[in-house]
Amino acid sequence: GIQVEQSPPDLILQEGANSTLRCNFSDSVNNLQWFHQNPWGQLINLFYIPSGTKQNGRLSATTVATERYSLLYISSSQTTDSGVYFCAVGYAQGGKLIFGQGTELSVKP
Amino acid sequence: NAGVTQTPKFQVLKTGQSMTLQCAQDMNHNSMYWYRQDPGMGLRLIYYSASEGTTDKGEVPNGYNVSRLNKREFSLRLESAAPSQTSVYFCASNPGAGANVLTFGAGSRLTVL
Numbered sequence: 241g242i243q244v245e246q247s248p249p250d251l252i253l254q255e256g257a258n259s260t261l262r263c264n265f266s267d268s269v270n271n272l273q274w275f276h277q278n279p280w281g282q283l284i285n286l287f288y289i290p291s292g293t294k295q296n297g298r299l300s301a302t303t304v305a306t307e308r309y310s311l312l313y314i315s316s317s318q319t320t321d322s323g324v325y326f327c328a329v330g331y332a333q334g335g336k337l338i339f340g341q342g343t344e345l346s347v348k349p
Numbered sequence: 350n351a352g353v354t355q356t357p358k359f360q361v362l363k364t365g366q367s368m369t370l371q372c373a374q375d376m377n378h379n380s381m382y383w384y385r386q387d388p389g390m391g392l393r394l395i396y397y398s399a400s401e402g403t404t405d406k407g408e409v410p411n412g413y414n415v416s417r418l419n420k421r422e423f424s425l426r427l428e429s430a431a432p433s434q435t436s437v438y439f440c441a442s443n444p445g446a447g448a449n450v451l452t453f454g455a456g457s458r459l460t461v462l
Binding site: 275281282283342 | 437449450
């Protein structure tokens, strides 16, 4: 099956710093999403981005489908950005998604 | 707007007991999913239902059964719980083909002793 690898596995930042999270996948996909899991366990969809670039405030994401990777950029990080960021990819009808193991981000004040 | 609602939020079982996790969504979504999350392993798909009346296995279906009761509800049943099924379980839904943004419930923490 398709493999999803995220890097780095964990990251510690000072408030105000920028960061880039990477997601590599092993096969062609027609669905790619980024999620944030906050320290209380809630999973929130950040981006639906099977290709191209999107921005939402301080967050942006780029997927280069032909090269099988996606990047999530966090600028001017805040303590509320802490948590785990997951990349998930899909390649079949029905929206079934396979998740990477996540990047755990800790933003220090 | 409640979104995706899971019950119970917490449950402790003894080995061999059975239980059902309930999930309901009020967004008129066609597709529903059950994932489990274990430390260091991300989320793994147990079962999914692409539309009312259909269910399919995911990555880790062994030891589980599901029922798509109607368009709103998708339940996950453990017939004979094992300690390896200790996990956090998430239900999710999306509109279906062509609009696949996934919305998650708050999760159900299950401990099997």
